[in-house]
Amino acid sequence: MADDDADFIVVATTRPETMFGDTAVAVNSKDNRYSEFVGRKIKLPLTDREIPIIADSVIDVEFGTGAVKVTPAHDMEDYLIGQRHQLEMLAVINGKGRMENVPIGYQGLKVAEARERVLADLQSRNLIVKKEDYTHKIPKCYRCSATIELIPSLQWFVKMNDLAKKAIDPVIEGKIKFYPKRWEKAYIDWLGQARDWCISRQIWWGHRLPVWFCEKESDKYFISIKKPAKCEICNNCEPRQSEDVFDTWFSSALWPFAVMGWPKQTKDSMSFYPTNILSTARDIINLWVARMVFSAVELTGCVPFTDVIIHATVTTKDGKRMSKSLGTGIDPIEMVKKYGADSTRFGLSWQASESQDMRFGEGDIMAGKKFCNKIWNASRFVFQMIEGAEVISKDEPKPATMEDQLILSAFRKVSVNINESLCCFRFDQAIQEIYHFFWHQFCDIYIEKAKSQMKEPEISKNTKLVLAYILLGSLKILHPFMPFITEEIYQMFPIRSKEAIIIEDWPI
Ligand SMILES: [Zn+2]
Ligand SMILES: [Zn+2]
Numbered sequence: 001m002a003d004d005d006a007d008f009i010v011v012a013t014t015r016p017e018t019m020f021g022d023t024a025v026a027v028n029s030k031d032n033r034y035s036e037f038v039g040r041k042i043k044l045p046l047t048d049r050e051i052p053i054i055a056d057s058v059i060d061v062e063f064g065t066g067a068v069k070v071t072p073a074h075d076m077e078d079y080l081i082g083q084r085h086q087l088e089m090l091a092v093i094n095g096k097g098r099m100e101n102v103p104i105g106y107q108g109l110k111v112a113e114a115r116e117r118v119l120a121d122l123q124s125r126n127l128i129v130k131k132e133d134y135t136h137k138i139p140k141c142y143r144c145s146a147t148i149e150l151i152p153s154l155q156w157f158v159k160m161n162d163l164a165k166k167a168i169d170p171v172i173e174g175k176i177k178f179y180p181k182r183w184e185k186a187y188i189d190w191l192g193q194a195r196d197w198c199i200s201r202q203i204w205w206g207h208r209l210p211v212w213f214c215e216k217e218s219d220k221y222f223i224s225i226k227k228p229a230k231c232e233i234c235n236n237c238e239p240r241q242s243e244d245v246f247d248t249w250f251s252s253a254l255w256p257f258a259v260m261g262w263p264k265q266t267k268d269s270m271s272f273y274p275t276n277i278l279s280t281a282r283d284i285i286n287l288w289v290a291r292m293v294f295s296a297v298e299l300t301g302c303v304p305f306t307d308v309i310i311h312a313t314v315t316t317k318d319g320k321r322m323s324k325s326l327g328t329g330i331d332p333i334e335m336v337k338k339y340g341a342d343s344t345r346f347g348l349s350w351q352a353s354e355s356q357d358m359r360f361g362e363g364d365i366m367a368g369k370k371f372c373n374k375i376w377n378a379s380r381f382v383f384q385m386i387e388g389a390e391v392i393s394k395d396e397p398k399p400a401t402m403e404d405q406l407i408l409s410a411f412r413k414v415s416v417n418i419n420e421s422l423c424c425f426r427f428d429q430a431i432q433e434i435y436h437f438f439w440h441q442f443c444d445i446y447i448e449k450a451k452s453q454m455k456e457p458e459i460s461k462n463t464k465l466v467l468a469y470i471l472l473g474s475l476k477i478l479h480p481f482m483p484f485i486t487e488e489i490y491q492m493f494p495i496r497s498k499e500a501i502i503i504e505d506w507p508i
Pocket of ligand 1: 142143146
């Protein structure tokens with residue numbers, strides 16, 4: 001202790017080298033072992049700098065000795081303690097991962113080297129009570145696995161209170177809907193507790209901050225999109241632009257209107273903004289969706305879209321994340337080469353349910369290929385049967401037989417169901433419904449019946465109309481899921497004045 005050399009406190013730490021940045025020792029206020037020490041000062045070994053002993057309720061009496069060193073500059077928990085007790089922030093690790101503001105013998109050492117030297121020096125002064133293994137979490141770089149050090153730095157923040165409300169309100173009011181709806185809760189919960197948003201980054205790629213610092217009064221700055229003709233602070237210097245760039249999500253948040261030419265009123269923005277549907281993955285609801293919403297409301301006065309589809313994440317067969325570096329990914333191009341684009345699209349749509357993850361199965365893509373063959377063969381068969389038919393009307397034909405009536409009403413029913421599925425973005429339900437209708441009701445039953453109906457002269461003409469009508473309607477419904485094969489068949493369809501199936505009227 002500063003006031004009595006005989007008194008001392010033992011602390012447990014995994015970071016001996018950051019002791020040079022310690023600005024307090026903290027104990028729990030209810031810990032009787034230390035009550036006589038609180039409020040006094042202690043000499044920090046190796047430097048003899050004096051630091052206070054403070055009491056804070058977050059200190060765990062069970063951890064180590066119940067007394068911990070507090071390094072506000074290099075630990076988040078300690079930073080918060082420092083804020084509560086107005087402790088000094090003393091940074092001892094610099095941006096290059098080397099020691100600074102430390103006694104001369106440690107200056108410039110790498111963190112790991114400094115740790116060894118501090119331990120050796122404490123040892124030689126007989127200041128180490130014991131060493132033991134301790135398992136704990138250390139932040140690592142996701143690219144190179146290097147240890148990440150927290151260091152204090154000057155950053156720019158966006159205040160979140162008002163903006164969070166601007167993003168929450170439209171969802172509560174139903175102006176923006178999530179599909180599946182359960183993601184609305186995740187969105188609102190996150191925004192409800194969002195901390196101020198750090199938008200500056202010290203990397204090279206990105207939009208550079210339009211912030212200019214005065215050369216004479218370096219803590220003063222002004223905003224200018226273009227290189228300013230003169231310094232707005234002193235009127236008499238060459239101002240220096242900040243080298244920081246925006247967080248990539250800050251730029252991405254502007255996307256819905258920035259691409260339309262904002263802040264100008266353009267033909268694009270007038271035609272296409274606000275947009276309607278945003279489709280994305282659940283892991284960027286907070287990073288991207290929420291920020292697009294409040295940026296749009298704040299800067300353009302309206303919500304950027306009305307429907308947010310959170311689609312399932314495709315995982316491997318056994319539920320693992322698909323990743324290029326782990327080699328667990330499946331290249332869709334490979335699937336397209338193997339089974340065709342329509343089959344791949346069919347298989348993925350088939351699996352796209354409301355679940356969070358969708359385990360990728362090649363089986364559904366294989367089924368898609370079989371279905372393509374079925375559509376192709378059935379269409380050729382129908383074309384043979386309707387050959388020589390007069391101009392085929394697009395209107396629903398009148399039924400001449402019981403079978404005609406059954407297939408026409410079944411088609412009406414699936415069309416209505418599919419519309420409902422598509423309106424709530426249940427692509428899996430829609431494709432499964434048209435698949436079963438086409439294969440089982442149209443091919444297995446009606447086409448078979450039609451073969452005999454064609455032999456009866458008085459109903460054969462009407463049968464052709466029903467065949468053509470159901471095939472054409474099915475192709476239209478299938479088109480969004482299997483665009484190539486349906487367009488190909490449509491182009492062979494014996495109807496006058498057609499252009500492309502994509503601009504045909506939807507069946508119902
Ligand atoms: Zn790294
Ligand atoms: Zn200036």
